Amino acid sequence: MIVHGRIPQQLYLRVRADLARRHEFAAERVGFLSARLGNRAGEERLLLFSDYHSVPDDQYIDDPRSGARIDGIAIREGMQRVLDTGDGLFHVHHHAHRGKPGFSWMDRNETPRIVSSLQVAGPDQAHGMVLLSDDFCIAHIWLPQSDQPVVASRVTVVGYPLQSFDAEV
Amino acid sequence: MKFSDEELKEVRELCSGAESCGEGGVFYILLPELNLPDGCKPAQVDALLCPTAHHGYTSRLFLAQRISSPQSRNWSTEARIMERTWYAISWKFEQPNLRLAQILALQLRAFR
Amino acid sequence: MVAGERFSRQSFLGEGAQAIIGNSIIGLCGQGGGGSHIAQQLAHVGFQHYRIFDGDVAEDSNLNRLVGATVEDCLMETRKTDIAERTIKRLQPDADVKVYSCRWQDHPEPLRGCDLIFGCVDGFGERRELEASARRYLIPLIDIGMDIHCVENEPPRMAGQIILSMPGGPCMFCLGFLNEQALAREGERYGDAGPRPQVVWPNGVLASTAVGIAVDLLTDWTRSLRSVVYLEYDGNRNTVKPHPRLQYIQVTACPHYPADQIGDPVYRRVA
Numbered sequence: 001m002i003v004h005g006r007i008p009q010q011l012y013l014r015v016r017a018d019l020a021r022r023h024e025f026a027a028e029r030v031g032f033l034s035a036r037l038g039n040r041a042g043e044e045r046l047l048l049f050s051d052y053h054s055v056p057d058d059q060y061i062d063d064p065r066s067g068a069r070i071d072g073i074a075i076r077e078g079m080q081r082v083l084d085t086g087d088g089l090f091h092v093h094h095h096a097h098r099g100k101p102g103f104s105w106m107d108r109n110e111t112p113r114i115v116s117s118l119q120v121a122g123p124d125q126a127h128g129m130v131l132l133s134d135d136f137c138i139a140h141i142w143l144p145q146s147d148q149p150v151v152a153s154r155v156t157v158v159g160y161p162l163q164s165f166d167a168e169v
Numbered sequence: 170m171k172f173s174d175e176e177l178k179e180v181r182e183l184c185s186g187a188e189s190c191g192e193g194g195v196f197y198i199l200l201p202e203l204n205l206p207d208g209c210k211p212a213q214v215d216a217l218l219c220p221t222a223h224h225g226y227t228s229r230l231f232l233a234q235r236i237s238s239p240q241s242r243n244w245s246t247e248a249r250i251m252e253r254t255w256y257a258i259s260w261k262f263e264q265p266n267l268r269l270a271q272i273l274a275l276q277l278r279a280f281r
Numbered sequence: 282m283v284a285g286e287r288f289s290r291q292s293f294l295g296e297g298a299q300a301i302i303g304n305s306i307i308g309l310c311g312q313g314g315g316g317s318h319i320a321q322q323l324a325h326v327g328f329q330h331y332r333i334f335d336g337d338v339a340e341d342s343n344l345n346r347l348v349g350a351t352v353e354d355c356l357m358e359t360r361k362t363d364i365a366e367r368t369i370k371r372l373q374p375d376a377d378v379k380v381y382s383c384r385w386q387d388h389p390e391p392l393r394g395c396d397l398i399f400g401c402v403d404g405f406g407e408r409r410e411l412e413a414s415a416r417r418y419l420i421p422l423i424d425i426g427m428d429i430h431c432v433e434n435e436p437p438r439m440a441g442q443i444i445l446s447m448p449g450g451p452c453m454f455c456l457g458f459l460n461e462q463a464l465a466r467e468g469e470r471y472g473d474a475g476p477r478p479q480v481v482w483p484n485g486v487l488a489s490t491a492v493g494i495a496v497d498l499l500t501d502w503t504r505s506l507r508s509v510v511y512l513e514y515d516g517n518r519n520t521v522k523p524h525p526r527l528q529y530i531q532v533t534a535c536p537h538y539p540a541d542q543i544g545d546p547v548y549r550r551v552a
Binding site: 177178180181187188189190191192193194198199222223224225226245246248249250251252253254 | 386389406409410412413414417452454461464465466467468469536537538542545546547548549550551
């Protein structure tokens with residue numbers, strides 16, 4: 001299963017700018033990207049990111065064990081957005097280093113629970129998580145009716161220049 | 170051009186599954202399994218109505234396949250819209266201030 | 282992708298550029314005079330992944346401009362896509378070349394998987410369709426085309442364009458290249474088109490410019506390609522320059538292809 005992610009450059013820069021803002025107590029910020037599946041009948045499925053939703057400051061939980069933890073309201077709002085738009089939703093955050101990022105233990109254990117909730121709201125769309133480093137981007141995608149993620153083989157930032165991040169680096 | 174909820178409701182009364190979409194700045198209405206006039210084969214076909222100017226026509230009714238109708242028509246157009254291939258005949262009429270349902274009715278008149 | 286001696290003369294493109302070129306998936310819609318030039322040049326540059334669409338076969342009247350075609354191809358009615366594959370493989374034997382001897386509309390799924398598309402199609406209607414699909418699946422599209430107009434009592438006028446349609450940026454409608462009037466005129470001429478004048482050298486200019494834009498878009502070697510690309514070619518004066526219309530266009534977000542219309546089509550219930 002090959003999945004390519006594509007995100008317009010203006011949206012990508014908006015995400016980066018928002019995630020770079022400092023939070024009162026959270027070490028990292030998180031947000032949600034809306035996305036739609038494309039080319040479902042093709043060899044390469046496409047995940048096309050269309051919008052970004054910042055998590056308000058007051059929807060973070062002060063948890064020293066975690067870089068960033070969001071509360072139930074943030075998750076319920078995400079689920080509502082899935083219901084309202086029919087789009088998939090991707091949890092996104094940033095690790096401050098260069099090179100290909102890796103999901104932390106917390107990411108691998110907590111974020112799938114968020115994805116499960118999103119799948120309840122929107123079983124026909126893809127949901128998942130996107131992780132940025134200073135110069136890279138990866139995406140884990142739960143396709144419709146799937147309980148295990150696939151890794152996007154390529155994520156492309158569509159703009160000038162065209163930037164592609166290949167999972168197999 | 171915007172169409173009122175009333176006009177859209179009138180279209181739904183003609184085709185219960187009617188749905189709207191847009192591409193390239195153009196508004197379309199998808200009419201799944203639209204009933205065609207008597208004598209057409211097949212009797213029902215998916216259709217796509219463009220109620221505004223489209224490539225020299227004041228409106229256009231695209232069908233998912235070329236159909237046979239009581240009067241032979243010139244199937245002049247094959248177009249790809251909304252990631253599907255559609256076919257349309259050469260059929261023009263004036264449509265000043267017509268409602269959506271009237272446009273659809275006039276388009277269907279070509280197949281009588 | 283091994284650079285070595287083969288691409289040593291294009292090391293100025295930057296470290297990692299050859300790998301980017303080698304890993305990019307390129308769609309080519311149309312293998313006529315313009316598309317055949319592009320295919321050849323892409324192979325020289327080192328592109329490795331191609332998806333090529335054209336439903337035609339080589340004919341005698343193509344030989345004045347169809348790059349890679351031979352007299353034998355015309356006798357054998359070789360498919361244009363097969364000519365393109367042969368041209369590419371003679372330079373890149375290990376290239377992954379997928380050919381589709383049909384219109385892209387008849388088999389659209391492979392095209393959607395491309396990182397970049399070259400549109401070398403005929404007519405405004407074809408361009409509208411290709412751009413709509415490229416926008417929907419967030420694929421940059423480089424369009425080229427030329428025409429020769431015969432004018433009474435004057436020399437013919439040769440003109441062309443190279444347009445980079447970048448998702449999110451101005452589309453061909455925004456640029457004024459596509460418009461309802463041009464599409465209507467083309468619709469009226471349906472069936473009366475006849476053979477259009479075509480020659481090899483303007484295709485070469487347009488194709489080379491397009492390939493140059495593609496390489497810059499992918500490698501960022503000039504670090505200057507940051508805005509709209511709409512170039513007009515004047516074949517009588519032998520110039521390629523930004524279209525004058527650009528000074529009047531101020532599009533921050535394309536209104537014809539908004540962000541909520543990406544992906545496989547979505548319909549909304551009416552009323």
